[in-house]
Amino acid sequence: xxxxxxxxxxxxxxxxxxxxxxxxxxxxxxxxxxxxxxxxxxxxxxxxxxxxxxxxxxxxxxxxxxxxxxxxxxxxxxxxxxxxxxxxxxxxxxxxxxxxxxxxxxxxxxxxxxxxxxxxxxxxxxxxxxxxxxxxxxxxxxxxxxxxxxx
Ligand SMILES: [Cu+2]
Numbered sequence: 001x002x003x004x005x006x007x008x009x010x011x012x013x014x015x016x017x018x019x020x021x022x023x024x025x026x027x028x029x030x031x032x033x034x035x036x037x038x039x040x041x042x043x044x045x046x047x048x049x050x051x052x053x054x055x056x057x058x059x060x061x062x063x064x065x066x067x068x069x070x071x072x073x074x075x076x077x078x079x080x081x082x083x084x085x086x087x088x089x090x091x092x093x094x095x096x097x098x099x100x101x102x103x104x105x106x107x108x109x110x111x112x113x114x115x116x117x118x119x120x121x122x123x124x125x126x127x128x129x130x131x132x133x134x135x136x137x138x139x140x141x142x143x144x145x146x147x148x149x150x151x
């Protein structure tokens with residue numbers, strides 16, 4: 001029952017997103033690399049951008065020189081692939097669709113690349129445009145303006 005409802009919602013969501021999805025090239029011209037200098041970081045790249053459910057991250061890298069895997073925050077902080085979410089993507093460039101709201105963390109597992117800064121955290125927001133809000137888990141009175149998180 002719940003599964004069917006969720007499936008239907010997901011299908012609707014996909015239809016909605018097909019038109020409005022944004023493709024984000026991670027690192028822009030730098031691509032998915034060890035940051036080449038101190039003035040570049042993936043957190044700087046991500047800051048000020050809005051990532052919506054359904055958007056696509058493109059990790060531009062050469063196969064066999066880097067890879068990308070989604071990990072939980074603890075593994076991102078520690079630069080390990082413990083408890084990886086899904087499998088390591090070894091072939092570049094890799095397109096990853098942001099399939100859920102929340103914080104998503106990605107690292108490269110090659111050598112010490114992650115420790116050298118090849119790691120990305122993005123905050124993904126729900127793309128529901130206000131009109132058809134899902135009946136569950138979303139407070140009805142929430143405005144569409146991104147709220148500043150208050151502890
Ligand atoms: Cu790497």
